[in-house]
Amino acid sequence: MSRTPSPDRIAEHLRLLREDPQSANPPGWRADFSDGPWPVKVHQGGERAPATGALARVLRGTVAVTAVRGPSKTLRRAVPSGGAMHPTEAYVVLTGSDRLCHVDPYRLELLALPGDSPTRRLRQGLCLAADAPLPAVVLLLTSRFWKNFYKYGDFSYRLGAVDAGVVLGRLLRLAGSEFGAAWVRTDFADDALNDCLGVDGRDESVYAVVGCGPTVATGGTDVIGRPAPPPRVVERSRRIKRSPVFDMVHASARSAPARAVAAGAPPAAPVAASGAVRAETVELPPSLAVDLTDEDVIVRRRSGGRQFTGRPASPAQLATVLGQAATAITTLRRRGGPTLPEITFCTAVHRVPGVPAGWYSYHNGRLVPVGRGPDPDLGPYLQGALFGSSVNAELAAFTVHTVASPRQAGRSARHYRTQQLAVGVAMEAVVLAATAVGLGNHPFLGFDAPAIDAAYGLDGQGSGAQAQICVGVVRTGSEWEVTVRSR
Numbered sequence: 001m002s003r004t005p006s007p008d009r010i011a012e013h014l015r016l017l018r019e020d021p022q023s024a025n026p027p028g029w030r031a032d033f034s035d036g037p038w039p040v041k042v043h044q045g046g047e048r049a050p051a052t053g054a055l056a057r058v059l060r061g062t063v064a065v066t067a068v069r070g071p072s073k074t075l076r077r078a079v080p081s082g083g084a085m086h087p088t089e090a091y092v093v094l095t096g097s098d099r100l101c102h103v104d105p106y107r108l109e110l111l112a113l114p115g116d117s118p119t120r121r122l123r124q125g126l127c128l129a130a131d132a133p134l135p136a137v138v139l140l141l142t143s144r145f146w147k148n149f150y151k152y153g154d155f156s157y158r159l160g161a162v163d164a165g166v167v168l169g170r171l172l173r174l175a176g177s178e179f180g181a182a183w184v185r186t187d188f189a190d191d192a193l194n195d196c197l198g199v200d201g202r203d204e205s206v207y208a209v210v211g212c213g214p215t216v217a218t219g220g221t222d223v224i225g226r227p228a229p230p231p232r233v234v235e236r237s238r239r240i241k242r243s244p245v246f247d248m249v250h251a252s253a254r255s256a257p258a259r260a261v262a263a264g265a266p267p268a269a270p271v272a273a274s275g276a277v278r279a280e281t282v283e284l285p286p287s288l289a290v291d292l293t294d295e296d297v298i299v300r301r302r303s304g305g306r307q308f309t310g311r312p313a314s315p316a317q318l319a320t321v322l323g324q325a326a327t328a329i330t331t332l333r334r335r336g337g338p339t340l341p342e343i344t345f346c347t348a349v350h351r352v353p354g355v356p357a358g359w360y361s362y363h364n365g366r367l368v369p370v371g372r373g374p375d376p377d378l379g380p381y382l383q384g385a386l387f388g389s390s391v392n393a394e395l396a397a398f399t400v401h402t403v404a405s406p407r408q409a410g411r412s413a414r415h416y417r418t419q420q421l422a423v424g425v426a427m428e429a430v431v432l433a434a435t436a437v438g439l440g441n442h443p444f445l446g447f448d449a450p451a452i453d454a455a456y457g458l459d460g461q462g463s464g465a466q467a468q469i470c471v472g473v474v475r476t477g478s479e480w481e482v483t484v485r486s487r
């Protein structure tokens with residue numbers, strides 16, 4: 001693609017982010033690791049208070065730093081993130097006291113920000129009436145672009161949206177259980193919400209808003225007086241680079257709700273895998289009972305890397321992972337509205353006794369062979385479709401692909417962004433359900449999507465593989481890890 005921004009090439013650029021992500025950056029593009037950002041957004045000064053109770057439990061399972069790993073001292077969190085960049089920031093509006101806070105993921109503290117009537121501005125951004133009831137706690141998720149961009153360049157537009165979706169999926173799961181109810185909005189006036197948070201929308205922008213708990217008629221009395229002196233953001237990087245292509249796509253996605261919703265027909269479900277359907281449909285057994293809000297499960301999750309052993313998984317484990325993934329998407333659409341995109345699931349089964357190795361489409365407890373169908377060589381095929389060699393995917397027990405319609409997403413950059421959020425929600429459910437049934441897992445965007453489409457018989461337009469999660473038995477990794485506990 002030409003490096004000269006041209007609005008009529010946005011759809012083509014977004015298509016390439018899936019089909020040929022390695023072409024997203026100009027030839028010779030390099031990350032400047034010596035000038036990278038800090039792994040958390042750092043504020044200096046301001047008033048802080050520890051997050052407590054239900055909010056603390058929700059934040060600990062979503063954005064909080066939970067561990068430090070290996071000689072590179074990578075800050076790990078309860079959710080996976082491409083390259084462990086964790087570009088998703090969380091902000092809280094406490095509507096009863098009309099307070100705006102940034103979540104410090106390192107200290108699990110709430111840092112008071114000098115928001116001017118944040119509850120009123122939140123309502124404006126969400127296009128709600130001035131007296132519309134809101135829950136006591138509203139969380140806003142942003143993507144902080146430089147954290148991802150410095151390493152992945154223009155590809156980070158896609159990666160950042162999926163990453164935010166992973167956090168969103170976890171947030172909905174935990175907010176629902178901790179606060180009793182949760183809703184999500186992805187259609188809002190971006191500029192109004194960015195102003196409410198005091199962020200420059202070109203550098204960091206709201207991607208999702210989650211209401212936690214039942215709505216209450218709260219006036220949101222304006223805060224008199226501001227935290228003094230207000231906190232200041234401190235950057236490690238001396239130079240924050242910009243990309244005309246990234247900026248153009250992001251600006252195009254920052255449309256107001258009316259435009260975002262009005263553009264085009266309501267999204268349809270992705271077209272089912274179109275390859276010749278083989279006869280042997282597999283009925284999976286009932287799912288296992290799992291609790292995906294269990295903190296032990298949440299902190300146990302990690303990406304398996306090269307630790308897959310080649311040992312089998314049971315059909316019930318497979319059924320549970322796929323069932324939980326489908327439930328997460330149903331829940332997302334129930335809480336966010338039917339305009340949120342549909343995601344379906346395909347799976348390449350390598351080692352599940354009773355399920356012939358092959359390529360399947362998942363339908364409510366059943367596996368339908370599609371595309372290449374039964375395929376004893378699918379392990380090497382999957383391995384060959386990976387861009388890197390850091391994961392031994394062929395020794396997984398099964399690999400899940402989240403499927404969505406590239407054509408639907410191509411209608412506007414906002415549709416694309418919203419679809420990638422939903423892809424992240426599905427990814428979160430797969431990795432957590434796999435952990436809950438005692439299996440290791442590793443999520444990917446770095447794979448050859450057209451090769452995977454071909455294996456399933458997907459057409460790559462009405463439906464295409466968006467993300468990949470390998471699941472299987474793993475051995476313990478050799479890197480050291482220290483758990484971080486909140487004070």
Ligand SMILES: Cc1cc2nc3c(=O)[nH]c(=O)nc-3n(C[C@H](O)[C@H](O)[C@H](O)COP(=O)(O)O)c2cc1C
Nearest residue numbers: 076080081082083084162163302303443444445446
């Ligand atoms: C959206 C997303 C995309 C990812 N893509 C890749 C990938 O292409 N290749 C890879 O090896 N790991 C990928 N990962 C896994 C991350 O590298 C991993 O989550 C990160 O290093 C943090 O480690 P942890 O998951 O063990 O906490 C991805 C994770 C996410 C959430």
